[in-house]
Structure formats: C-alpha cells, structure tokens
Amino acid sequence: MISVNCSKKLKLNLSSIATILLLSALIACNDHQFVQGEALYQAYCSSCHMSDGTGLKNVYPSIIFSAELKSGNFNLPCAIRYGHQKRENQIAASMDGYPKLSDVEISNITNFIYHDFLKQKPKSFNKIRKSLKTCAK
Amino acid sequence: MNNCIYLLSLCLLIISCKQVDNTPLPIIGNKMMLDGEEVDHYIPDFTFTDQNGNTITNNDLDDYVYVADFFYTFCPTICPTVMKQMLTIYDEFESNPKVKMVSFTLDPKRDTPEHLKQYADNLGIDHDKWLFLSGDKDATYDLAEKHLVSATYDDPTSEDGFNHSGVILLVDQNRHIRANAQGTDPDDIPDFLDDIRKLLKEIETKSK
Numbered sequence A: 001m002i003s004v005n006c007s008k009k010l011k012l013n014l015s016s017i018a019t020i021l022l023l024s025a026l027i028a029c030n031d032h033q034f035v036q037g038e039a040l041y042q043a044y045c046s047s048c049h050m051s052d053g054t055g056l057k058n059v060y061p062s063i064i065f066s067a068e069l070k071s072g073n074f075n076l077p078c079a080i081r082y083g084h085q086k087r088e089n090q091i092a093a094s095m096d097g098y099p100k101l102s103d104v105e106i107s108n109i110t111n112f113i114y115h116d117f118l119k120q121k122p123k124s125f126n127k128i129r130k131s132l133k134t135c136a137k
Numbered sequence B: 001m002n003n004c005i006y007l008l009s010l011c012l013l014i015i016s017c018k019q020v021d022n023t024p025l026p027i028i029g030n031k032m033m034l035d036g037e038e039v040d041h042y043i044p045d046f047t048f049t050d051q052n053g054n055t056i057t058n059n060d061l062d063d064y065v066y067v068a069d070f071f072y073t074f075c076p077t078i079c080p081t082v083m084k085q086m087l088t089i090y091d092e093f094e095s096n097p098k099v100k101m102v103s104f105t106l107d108p109k110r111d112t113p114e115h116l117k118q119y120a121d122n123l124g125i126d127h128d129k130w131l132f133l134s135g136d137k138d139a140t141y142d143l144a145e146k147h148l149v150s151a152t153y154d155d156p157t158s159e160d161g162f163n164h165s166g167v168i169l170l171v172d173q174n175r176h177i178r179a180n181a182q183g184t185d186p187d188d189i190p191d192f193l194d195d196i197r198k199l200l201k202e203i204e205t206k207s208k
Helices: A002-030 A035-044 A067-071 A076-082 A103-117 A125-133 B002-016 B079-093 B113-123 B137-146 B186-207
Strands: B032-034 B037-039 B047-049 B055-057 B065-071 B099-105 B130-133 B167-171 B177-182
Touching: A035 A103, A076 A103, A076 A125, A103 A125, B065 B079, B065 B186, B079 B099, B079 B167, B079 B186, B099 B137, B113 B130, B167 B186, B177 B186
Parallel strands: B065 B099, B099 B130
Antiparallel strands: B032 B037, B047 B055, B065 B167, B167 B177
C-alpha cells in the first residue's frame, strides 16, 4: 500500500516539475519571439533611436517612453515605410523611411517594438497590413 | 564546512588584493617637431566659433581637461550613438568645473553656430560646459587628424560624402591626448570614465 502511495507521489512530482519546465521554457521563448524584427530594428533604427529604444534626448525621440506610441494613435508601420515628418525644433537628420522593406519585415519590426519596448500585445499581420494600406503610395 | 570558510576567505583575499594601477596615463600619438626639437604629440593652436557665437581658441581650454569628438548633426550613422556616450560622460562630470566637453562639427556649412545651439538645446546641456565648435572646413579636418581621428569628406563610399571614426578623446591641460574610447561601443565608456578620474587626480596631485 505504502509503495503505491510513494510512486503516485513521485509521479505527481515529476509531472509538476515537467509542467514548470515547460512553462518557463514557453515564457523564455516568448521573450524572443521577434528575432527578425529585432535584427532589422538594430540594422535600420538603432543608430538614431539607440539599441535599447531610449533615443537621444530631444534630438532623436525615444521609443520606449513615447506616449504617442503607447496610446496606439501612431501609425508605426507607415512611419517605418515612408518616414516621419520633422517635429518642431528638430534639426538633426529626419527619418526617411525604408520603402524597400516588405510587409512581413515591417510587421516584425513593429511587433518587436510593441512587444519588447512598449510591453504591449503584438498586432496581427492583417492589422499591420491594413495600417500600411492607409499610406500606400 | 571549515574548508568552505577557508575557500571563501581566500576568494575575498584575492579580490581585495587586486592591485590599484598607479601608472600615469600615457601621452598618445607620435612625437612631433617643435623649433627643431622632438616633443610629445600635442594639439596645435586652433580658432573656432562656439554655439553662442563666441570665438574659442585653445587658450580658452588651457585650464581644463576636455573630452572631444568630431561629428555633424545630420549624420545618420554612428554620430547619435557616439553622442549618447558623450552624454553619459557629460552627466558623470557635469558638476566638475575642471572638465569641459568639446564637439567639433565636420559639416560647418550646415552646422552653423545657430544650428548647433538648437542641437545643444535639444540635448539639454549647459552651453558653457559643452562647446559645439564650427569653423573652416579644412582647418577642422586638419585638427581631426591632429586629434588622431580619421575623417574625410567627398568620400564616394559614404551616403552623404562624409566618413569619419567615432573616437572620443581625452585631452589634458597641456594639449596632450591622454586616453581615447570607441564612441560606438558603450562598453568602452566605463574605462574611459576611470581614465578621466585618473587624469584629474594626477593634476590635483601635481598642483599640491
């Protein structure tokens, strides 16, 4: 009787350990779900907005502290594709945009920014495509 | 258990024995000729205009150690990253009256004093502490070379013709370059901050 109990206990422990491992693996993987987006961000955006998204004071705006981005009222995919007009008193290089990037690439950069910098839920590919259509030239 | 304590104390001993490096900072650069004599490398005379429209010569920097870089405001590549590191250095020594920051523009045509003033305002820095200097283009490139910074214009390989390295330099009150850092690499900055502290200590000891 006792031995059965023991093995049950052991099984329970093993399965709970496996669950914890699985969960932590999922969380860990989840943290790096936009690998291409991150690589593209570092290649195209980081020299001005910095690799951690903090920007350069009022010279180049920060991404992580941007109220405009957080509020969801800013069309990020369009800004990546076609650039952004200069803000008042902005005198350094303007953001020209990268029209050669594909919808998928822009979607990955956008979601890297939303997920890693703004701690928001990623947007669906269809939603990003819709945003891009509003500025199609 | 006892063994463990011994091992731990040994580790602590090794950590605390880490030697403090007392060797002075080197003078960087090849020897130069002055009046037929070989002398240590030094920054020659220069005259530039700062963001407030004041004329600045190296005599104005004689009483300070200064941290210098060469940049231009429209630079789309390495400059913002280098400027971010310059800001880190500025923040660290903001309250130290012995330290100045000097940024020379490689694009004086577009980077007029008024333009540089707006740029400095956007950075939110003190205009007396951090000078943004513009002047004759050839004189600037010559001075960059004297600061051991490679810089060229009309470079066909670069998008807008400019090409330069993102080095940050530490110049002492005798115009000698004493340390440098790669402004594009944030990991290079902590050692550079230590170098500045070391130079300030050296000056303090000498003046006693």
